[in-house]
Amino acid sequence: MRVKLLSRNPDDYLRETKRDIHRVPRNYDPSLHPFETGREYVRAVNATKLERVFAKPFLGSLDGHRDGVTQLCKHPSSISTLLSGSCDGEVRVWNLAKRDCATTIQAHEGFVHGLDCHHSQPYFFTCGADSTIKQWQMTAEGGVEEEPLNIILGKTMFQCLDHHWSENIFATSGDQVDIWDESRSKPIRTFNWGIDSIKHVKFNPVETHLLGATGMDRSVLLYDMRGSSPLRKVILKMCSNAISWNPMEAFTFTVANEDCNLYTFDMRKLSMPLNFHMDHISAVMDVDYSPTGREFVSAGYDKCVRIFPVDQRHSREIYHAKRMQRVGVVRWSLDNKYILSASDEMNIRVWKANASEKLGVLKPREKTAFNYNEKLKEKFGHHPQVRRISRHRHVPQFVYNGAKEIKLIRASHRRKESNRRAHSKPGAIPEVKEKEKHVVGEVE
Template identity: 65%
Template structure:
């Protein structure tokens, strides 16, 4: 067989000469390909597999989120007794003040995770701790009936002695500072309003209760105070008035209260019945939401700076993060060594959570468990935002919903959750049976939000 070679046809190559261009700091030469914008047609008929492709991407993003979910960052150890109080510095993100049951107060540098100063503030346990809005002083109160004011600085050596000491008439349970004025409030047998320049309270409030164990100033309407009393009530005060405003009585006692920093009229109370109740202070007869998932008494609550979420500390040795508009938590944090959590704080940069517990440690957590720390490139930010939108788009699909909701929890929380679920189902079944075998209207339908409310008092 003979092979015939095809004659070569000369091809004329036309070279386009164009001026040099710049791309990201470098000069494009003649041999670089031209920069052309490729238009995209969004017609659905041209992209028949767009939805399946995006579903797979959303599923992968959800799985990767659970793979990289490692919220625990580190612990600050040094206290010799359980941590009872934490205080955020309103002017420094890297500073934290903590107090323990043995009367010791420590000042921490969070960026270096070191203790800057140790003070023996009180003879007994420290009941309350708060910081001045300017960040130059802080206040403590203890079971020794003493209120102390301390000078606070991170640039130079702090004095070991307090600036002023006030001996109260009774044990002070909690203390909180006004968000702008030189005024702070304490609670015990009654709620007292103090001026920093005086040794006697300028105003006192009492409403036929044995005692108030927790108070908190409103960060928006700064003259309002919310307090939790021993008669299972939540009381609202206005420091410009002469008497308390109103109160609502629940079936069980509330341990702590937190105001939403973005909605002046909304606050959330941590209750002994394992739930949290969000109220609108304009109508206390019915909570706007009930947040449940804990399996023991909720000890503390704190809002994020955005006001969209809050974190809770519980006696069941765990932390939970709740969206403000949902009844169940989106995240649960726990470790093997962590004991009953007494206090929790959300950092002012909305990225970290600080918790203090009975085994003498202060733990640092990420507010978003799978978030990458450090600087992100533009491609990483774009990929993350794209994945978040895909997860939001397909959040109700069964497989994605199952993966995003699944959490490994300790055995005692798992068994307690199952037991509480059986108790609630049993109560619901008994109520339905009584309604079915009674006269019409004899067993009325009571909303779940209203079952724990006894009455509102004005």
């Protein structure tokens, strides 16, 4: 009689630790797991609760400015380098890894209104309230030369500066939009559309010959460097403070408006925004897209920083600090992990883009667990309990009261419009989409 024995390799059922921890074989047949959905739901609730428990977005602050910070600039090739400009004309170069200031220069007399780096060369440009544009050389150690390489005297005060993504050209805004060549002292092209002042100007990162600008007459303007006149203009109900282009969609941009909202437009159809984003209770001062193009961050006059998905009206995250004052400028880091905000109390703060993300190197088992929890939260995200826990945020009292008041005002407007329509002739008061209510007109 011959007996055949089973032979198994220990590597098939023991983990890498070689300890007595047996790998449990599992049959994935759903008929053998009738309570799988219930167990996964409990795990999804627990994962959502732990996400809120470990949500600690604030990482640190960069303290050193003696006046309010008005400008932030990301270095195009060094993630750990940040440039900032303040109301007293001072420009500082920061090392984010060490959280200290590498260099300080007195760039202008008065406010620093514009600050941007060349995207391939080691120098940057600044413009200020003293009607000058200055070019500064950066050293290999991260410092800055004491004297500027070039000084351009302007006729009027400059409001903003942005450098081209590939050519040696930059644009400034003020009484008009000027296109400058780095080697010339006069603008090579000027755009004017009868506006008192242009507040903000930005180059398109994909279609690099296109520019977007916001004017003091409540307008959002589009320019093409290849032409001699502006392209199109759309007028909103209130003034816009900043504009940012989506780095992954060439024709999409978002503007930060004074009416507490942000508006995402497609430049091919400006008669109605693609979406509008609410939740701020005061004017929105700045906006910047993430490198992925799926989200953007906004800075508010209500002392808060909010993160919005592009396709949603409400923010997924709100950041605030006890001593943080009105936030004037915000930037999303190029590695998609950090958010930088600057406010009136002379401080620059560093936040995590994902509040509960664990920083540092993750072990394979940790990474697998995080991915599994993310899939569970995505699968059960619409269940009331999971949705309530994931959406809940503790906000300052004035933000809570302001949001409640804005909600009452909007409900009152809707009720009044409904009553007027009910007591008027049929068709006398047409129904207007919520997106169309904020656009006054379009000019070509």
